[in-house]
Amino acid sequence: MDTPEEKFSRYDTADYLTDDERIAEYLEAVLEEAEDDPVLIAQALGAVARARNMSQLARETGLTREGLYKALSAEGNPSFATVIKVAKALGLRVAFRAA
Numbered sequence: 001m002d003t004p005e006e007k008f009s010r011y012d013t014a015d016y017l018t019d020d021e022r023i024a025e026y027l028e029a030v031l032e033e034a035e036d037d038p039v040l041i042a043q044a045l046g047a048v049a050r051a052r053n054m055s056q057l058a059r060e061t062g063l064t065r066e067g068l069y070k071a072l073s074a075e076g077n078p079s080f081a082t083v084i085k086v087a088k089a090l091g092l093r094v095a096f097r098a099a
Contacts, residue, residue, distance in 0.1 A: 012047070012050070013026070013044075013047040013051075014047045014048070014050035014051040015051075017047060017048055017051035017052075018051070020091070023048050023051070023090075023092075024092075026044065026047070026048070027044055027045075027048065027092070030044040038077075039074055039076075041083075042071065042072050042073070042076055042077075042078055042083070043072065043073065043074055045072050045078075045083065045086055045087070045090075046068075046069070046072030046073055046076075048090055048092075049068060049072055049086060049090065052090055054068055054069065057086065057089050057090065060089035061082075061085040061086060061089045062085070063082065063085070068086070072086070
């Protein structure tokens, strides 16, 4: 008896970041788990950017869409200035607190 072939769609975190509360919870969890790994933090910002509309974000930050995709990927290495621009355009604030 043949079993039906299972088909899976590609998982994308951005599909689940549907509101500000979920986005904030996601970023807090990533920051907690990532510790000192800037790549994971950049990827998390990339997921939020995809959830919010990368083209609009590019216009608001003055960066190219392609540049944002690259900077906020596993291979990217965004400058702190880029992270700040992206956070601000997403309506987020970067904050520091005592460890």
